[in-house]
Amino acid sequence: MSISLQKRIVLYILLIAFAIILFFPFAMMILGSLQKVERATSDPLFWIPTDPTLYNFDRILGRSEFVSWIKNSLVLTIIPVISQIFLCGVLGYIFGKKKFPGQEIIFWTMMAVVMVPSQLLIIPKYIMFSKMGWINTYAAIIVPELWTIMGVFLVRQFMMSIPKEMEEAAYMDGANDFTIFFRIMLPLAKPAIATVGTFGFIACWNDLFTPLIFMTSESMYPITVGLASILTKEGNFGIEMAGSAISFIPTFLIFIFFQRYFTDGIAMSGIKS
Amino acid sequence: MTKKTSALLLTVMFLFSVLLAGCGGKDSAPPAPAPGDTNSSNASSDGNQSAKKLSGNITVWVHPYVGDELKDEMNVVWDQIVSSYNSKYPDVKVKIEEIPWKNREQKILTALAANNGPDVFYQLPDQIPQFATKNVLEPLDSYMDDNNMEDFNQGALAAGIYENNLYALPILQEAQTLIYNTDIIQAIGEDPAKLPATWDEFNVWAEKAVAQGFFARDFPGGIACCNSTLYPMLWQQGGDVIDSGGKVIINNDKGVATFQMIKDMYDNGWIPKDSISNQDQFPEFLSGKMLAIWGSGYSLGILKEEGKNFVLGSPLRGQEESSFGTVGLFAVPSNSKNKEAAVEFIKELTNTESQKLFNQLTKYIPARQSAAGIYDGDEEMQKFIEVAAVSRPGVMSPVARTIMPKIQAEISAMLEGSKTPQTAADDAAKAIEEELNKR
Numbered sequence: 001m002s003i004s005l006q007k008r009i010v011l012y013i014l015l016i017a018f019a020i021i022l023f024f025p026f027a028m029m030i031l032g033s034l035q036k037v038e039r040a041t042s043d044p045l046f047w048i049p050t051d052p053t054l055y056n057f058d059r060i061l062g063r064s065e066f067v068s069w070i071k072n073s074l075v076l077t078i079i080p081v082i083s084q085i086f087l088c089g090v091l092g093y094i095f096g097k098k099k100f101p102g103q104e105i106i107f108w109t110m111m112a113v114v115m116v117p118s119q120l121l122i123i124p125k126y127i128m129f130s131k132m133g134w135i136n137t138y139a140a141i142i143v144p145e146l147w148t149i150m151g152v153f154l155v156r157q158f159m160m161s162i163p164k165e166m167e168e169a170a171y172m173d174g175a176n177d178f179t180i181f182f183r184i185m186l187p188l189a190k191p192a193i194a195t196v197g198t199f200g201f202i203a204c205w206n207d208l209f210t211p212l213i214f215m216t217s218e219s220m221y222p223i224t225v226g227l228a229s230i231l232t233k234e235g236n237f238g239i240e241m242a243g244s245a246i247s248f249i250p251t252f253l254i255f256i257f258f259q260r261y262f263t264d265g266i267a268m269s270g271i272k273s
Numbered sequence: 274m275t276k277k278t279s280a281l282l283l284t285v286m287f288l289f290s291v292l293l294a295g296c297g298g299k300d301s302a303p304p305a306p307a308p309g310d311t312n313s314s315n316a317s318s319d320g321n322q323s324a325k326k327l328s329g330n331i332t333v334w335v336h337p338y339v340g341d342e343l344k345d346e347m348n349v350v351w352d353q354i355v356s357s358y359n360s361k362y363p364d365v366k367v368k369i370e371e372i373p374w375k376n377r378e379q380k381i382l383t384a385l386a387a388n389n390g391p392d393v394f395y396q397l398p399d400q401i402p403q404f405a406t407k408n409v410l411e412p413l414d415s416y417m418d419d420n421n422m423e424d425f426n427q428g429a430l431a432a433g434i435y436e437n438n439l440y441a442l443p444i445l446q447e448a449q450t451l452i453y454n455t456d457i458i459q460a461i462g463e464d465p466a467k468l469p470a471t472w473d474e475f476n477v478w479a480e481k482a483v484a485q486g487f488f489a490r491d492f493p494g495g496i497a498c499c500n501s502t503l504y505p506m507l508w509q510q511g512g513d514v515i516d517s518g519g520k521v522i523i524n525n526d527k528g529v530a531t532f533q534m535i536k537d538m539y540d541n542g543w544i545p546k547d548s549i550s551n552q553d554q555f556p557e558f559l560s561g562k563m564l565a566i567w568g569s570g571y572s573l574g575i576l577k578e579e580g581k582n583f584v585l586g587s588p589l590r591g592q593e594e595s596s597f598g599t600v601g602l603f604a605v606p607s608n609s610k611n612k613e614a615a616v617e618f619i620k621e622l623t624n625t626e627s628q629k630l631f632n633q634l635t636k637y638i639p640a641r642q643s644a645a646g647i648y649d650g651d652e653e654m655q656k657f658i659e660v661a662a663v664s665r666p667g668v669m670s671p672v673a674r675t676i677m678p679k680i681q682a683e684i685s686a687m688l689e690g691s692k693t694p695q696t697a698a699d700d701a702a703k704a705i706e707e708e709l710n711k712r
Contacts, residue, residue, distance in 0.1 A: 038340075038575075059341050122379070126387040135389060213380050216370055228373035230341045234571055239341065 029248070032241035033057065038234075047237075056242035060230065068219050069226035073247075075138055076211065076222050077204040080145035084200040087147035089193055092155020093185050097167060107156070110149050122213055129214065140214040141222075145204060151196040158192035159185065194261030201254050205247070223247050327614040328364035331392040334372045334381070338635045350630045358621040365614045385409055385606050392615035393622075396441050396602045398432035398666035399673035404604070406671045406712070410440040411605040416616045424625070429640035432600035432666035441602035442623040443640035445632055448598035448660035449501060451475075451565045451589065452572060454558065455582035457487055461564075468586040472509065475565075475589050479543050482564040489543035490565045491554035492535065494688065499680050500597045500667050501567055507531045511592030514668045514676070514705065521705045523680070524698035527592070532687060532694035539688045549685045569598075570636060570657055585656050588663065598664030600640065672708040679704035 003011070032047040036055045060066060095107050125144065126135070134140040162185065170180045186193070208224040215221055221229060227243035230236075339347050355367045370391070372380060378400070384390035396404070404410050417439065422430065425443060433441035451468075458465045461481040469475035479489030492502055507513065512527030522528065538544045545554060558566040559579060565586065566572065576583045588596035603619040605612055621627060628644035631637075638654070638661045639645055648654035667673060680701045687697035 063341070119379075123383055123386050126383045126389070130387045130389040209376060209379075212373065212376050213383050216372075218371065225373060228375045229337060229371060231374065232337050232340055233374050236340065 029241050029244050032237060033245045035238055035241075037238050038236045047241075056238040057246070059239060060227070060242055060246060063226070063230070065218050065221070065226060069221055069223045072138075072211075072220060073205060073222040073224070076141045076207075077201055079138075079142050080204050081197050081200045083146040084148055084151050085193055085197045088151030088155050088196045089186055089189065090181070091147065091152040092159050092189070092192070093181050095152065096156040096159025097162075097164075097185070111153065114149050118209075122210075126213065135214060136216045136220055138220075141207075141211055145200070148196075148200065151200065154196055154199075155189060155192045158189050162188055191261045194258045198254055198258045198261070202251055205251055325613065326364065327362045327611075327617060329611045329614060330366045330368065331609075331611050331615050331618055332368045332370060333393040333618065334370055334391040334395065336372055336374050336377065336395055338631075338637075343634060346634055350634055353630055354622055354627045357626065358618055361621075362614065362617060365611075365618075367618065382409075385608065388608050390606055390608070392609040392611055393603055393605055393618055396433075396604045398600050398602070399668065399670075401433060401440050401602070401604070402435045402669055402671040402673065405435045405438070405440050408607055411607045411609065411612055411616070412438045412440060413442070413605070413616060413619075414439045416613075416620075420620050424641050424643050425623075426640055426642060426661065428598075428662065428664055428666070429600045432669070433602045433604070435669060441604035442619050443600045443602045444623050444628060445601040445635065445637035446598055446640050446661045446664070447569050447600075447637060448657045448664045449505065449567055449569045449588070449596050450657070450660045451490070451586040452558075452568045452576070453565045453584050453586050454561060454563065455584050456561065457482060457564045458584070460487075461485060465584045468584065469589065470587055471590045478564065479538075483542055488545055488557060488563040489538065491558065491563060491567060492538065492544040492548040493551050493554050494548045494681065494684060495550040495552040499677050499684075500599070503531070503535070503680065503684060504665075504667065505567070505588060505595060505597045506534065506591075508595035508665060509589055509591040509593065510534070514680075515670055515709075519709070521702045521709070523705060524695075524702040528702075529695050529698045532684070532698045535684065536687055536694050549688050570638075570654070573653060574636075585653055588660060594663050596660050596664040597667065598638075598661050600666045601637070670709075671712060672705070675708050676705045679708070 028047050031049055033056050034052040034054070035047060035049040036051075036053050037046060063069075095103065125140075129135055129140045132139075134143075166184060166188075167180055170184055175183070206224060207222075208228060211220075211222050211225050212228070215225060218226070218229065223243075224247060227240075227247065230239055230243070335351070337344075351369045355369065358367060359365065377395075381390065381394055401410070413433075420442075426446065429443040429446050430439075433439055433443060453465070453468060455465045458478075461478065463478055463481070469478055475489075482489050494502060504514070507523070507528060510527045510531045512522065512525065512531055514521070514523045516522050535544075539546075539548060545551065545557060548554070554563070555566060555568070555572065555575070557563045559575075559581065573583075573585070588594060603622055605615040605619060609615045622631075623640065625641050625643040628639040628641050629647050632639045632644065633647045636654075638658055639647065645658055648658065668676075670676075683692065683697040683701040683704070686692040686700075687694055692700065
């Protein structure tokens with residue numbers, strides 16, 4: 001069914017308007033980061049630089065701890081993401097394709113844990129990690145993120161959509177469970193796995209609260225906490241915008257590279273065979 | 274398992290998690306010190322701390338009090354304070370850790386609840402009752418015999434006192450007052466050298482300003498009420514939120530008169546129409562649309578940066594002259610493993626020399642009179658020091674923070690016209706009483 005020219009024009013105008021609205025905060029972040037201004041002023045367009053400067057970036061990048069903040073962010077993100085990809089893949093396959101006693105009870109009990117607010121768990125976690133000597137170490141952030149329930153759910157749903165016959169055919173050809181998982185299921189589940197990885201990356205990279213609670217020395221801060229530690233009580237518009245721009249880059253790149261899988265994974269995880 | 278069973282299981286787990294959440298809050302206070310703890314306050318009540326040999330480690334949690342560009346200078350200040358402390362107690366190792374402002378309360382409470390918090394940490398006045406009632410803070414009275422307490426500004430010191438116990442020592446004060454736009458003063462034919470001292474005098478100026486199309490002042494009602502909005506006006510009218518006996522008096526005749534005053538200002542266009550929700554009306558003042566703004570030293574800095582013509586006024590007097598000014602204090606948690614050394618450190622941190630070093634860099638008002646000399650010759654800071662003398666640190670109650678949004682909701686309802694000032698004040702009183710009764 002073709003759309004008439006008028007409808008198409010209206011649609012495009014609406015889409016362009018919507019794109020401008022969505023692009024506005026992004027433009028504010030980039031342009032604001034090039035302006036040496038601490039707070040909003042009388043001019044509503046104060047964030048458009050009249051005299052562009054890299055002062056804010058210089059203040060952040062010039063910090064002696066900046067390299068360690070980036071390094072910490074990478075460690076606290078890459079290890080959980082790799083682990084999540086593997087463990088969520090395995091668990092998603094097991095819960096999606098295998099049958100064993102208590103399978104549903106275990107799965108839905110796990111799902112119910114998602115409903116416990118994370119803030120509620122922070123004190124018990126702190127007490128436990130404190131006794132284990134994990135405060136101000138990578139372990140306190142990495143270990144709880146090694147796999148995620150939502151990741152397992154996403155992969156399980158995707159696995160359920162893969163026809164049973166494929167698995168049966170592989171069995172007929174003499175493949176064992178490991179071969180089926182690594183050679184057939186994992187490649188087929190690429191969109192779901194990529195989505196888990198992308199979600200995991202964004203969540204770990206942008207996490208402020210958990211490292212803020214568990215890290216106590218500046219040298220152990222990831223970039224999110226490091227940037228927050230630069231700000232006074234009143235904040236600083238320019239520094240905040242430059243900080244956001246810097247920490248946005250890796251998330252943006254990940255999204256660009258995995259965008260196709262990302263949308264496929266979300267769309268297909270709901271399809272049943 | 275059927276879908277029905279799965280749904281039932283999920284519901285049960287959800288209810289269980291809600292139950293857990295309900296139980297969590299009350300048990301989050303750290304355990305009380307063990308009776309045999311030799312570091313407890315009872316073991317150190319002779320007051321002659323300098324004669325004692327202290328040792329061990331203490332961790333001090335501070336915050337970014339200055340911008341990043343002054344960080345090195347701030348580190349020098351901390352080093353000087355630690356070095357002075359170590360000259361008296363060379364066997365105590367002090368570790369200063371800078372904690373971001375963001376989510377600071379959660380971080381402190383989590384660490385203290387896990388018995389793994391700092392030995393010294395920074396507090397704001399309305400947190401003192403909240404923490405003290407949960408036995409999180411070490412009472413300091415018994416350690417203060419050798420500390421010159423009269424030298425503290427008594428308003429600042431009062432911020433660290435709850436139910437007659439001293440829980441924290443002040444290092445800084447902030448004061449808020451009215452700042453006027455000089456150009457508008459001249460436009461309405463008044464003299465910037467003769468600023469209003471009373472509400473009656475201000476009202477005359479306000480009417481003239483509004484007649485010429487300006488707003489009289491700000492009322493950022495969207496901000497987490499009420500330290501910079503309702504409270505100073507209420508105190509200036511002789512009212513209060515809760516009296517010294519714990520009775521809620523926000524809806525007495527003075528309280529209702531204050532609510533009425535705010536309503537009149539709104540209806541007459543003295544404050545902007547977005548005062549119900551706006552969190553910051555400073556841009557209105559900066560753009561020359563407002564006669565006066567309620568501000569602090571921080572506002573002054575921006576005005577200077579922007580090259581605006583302004584003049585610093587007084588907090589207005591109704592039945593009394595009063596203002597809000599926060600106080601920064603240092604406290605010792607009751608589960609500190611090295612209490613005596615920690616208390617000695619906050620005494621060092623808040624002595625005259627340290628206050629001079631700290632406040633000279635951070636541009637706050639020292640909480641000791643003997644340190645106020647750092648601003649000799651600076652007229653503006655002298656004015657803030659004067660205002661600080663009549664400033665209050667907010668409502669000193671464990672419910673101070675939880676009642677603010679409830680009061681704000683009543684003011685909003687009054688401004689948009691669904692409640693009268695009397696009803697709004699009565700409902701605010703009821704909400705405060707409910708919060709107090711929960712405890």
